[in-house]
Amino acid sequence: MKEIHTDAAPDSIGPFSQGIIDSGRIFVSGQGPVDPDSGEVVSEDIGEQTARTLENIAAVLEAGGSSLDSVVKTTVFVTDMSNYDAINEVYAEYVTDPYPARSAVEVADLPIDIGVEIEVIAAVED
Numbered sequence: 605m606k607e608i609h610t611d612a613a614p615d616s617i618g619p620f621s622q623g624i625i626d627s628g629r630i631f632v633s634g635q636g637p638v639d640p641d642s643g644e645v646v647s648e649d650i651g652e653q654t655a656r657t658l659e660n661i662a663a664v665l666e667a668g669g670s671s672l673d674s675v676v677k678t679t680v681f682v683t684d685m686s687n688y689d690a691i692n693e694v695y696a697e698y699v700t701d702p703y704p705a706r707s708a709v710e711v712a713d714l715p716i717d718i719g720v721e722i723e724v725i726a727a728v729e730d
């Protein structure tokens with residue numbers, strides 16, 4: 605088991621790694637729409653939140669020798685399922701066909717008042 609850390613993604617806000625590699629897979633902890641430089645949530649717009657979240661995931665994947673093209677499973681947590689279409693529109697710009705398996709669930713709340721959090725599992729490429 606190997607911990608992945610990069611300054612190109614926000615530091616973890618609790619007792620968890622940004623990512624862990626085990627058995628040829630990288631497990632990326634739930635990422636949110638936080639700018640890694642400022643540490644601030646980027647926007648209240650759910651599309652912009654989704655984009656920043658996926659950029660943060662891409663950064664952790666890259667640090668672990670992987671990429672969004674090698675993602676096999678994602679879980680999308682949202683605080684308002686009425687944002688489903690808006691999230692999908694941006695999400696589809698970051699994943700390629702055949703799309704990763706995915707679950708999407710509405711949750712009562714997310715840390716630091718964000719509207720979306722996404723975790724992924726990907727194959728390590730190198």
Ligand SMILES: C=C(N)C(=O)O
Binds near residue numbers: 617633635715
């Ligand atoms: C933000 C998280 N990923 C957490 O608390 O687990």
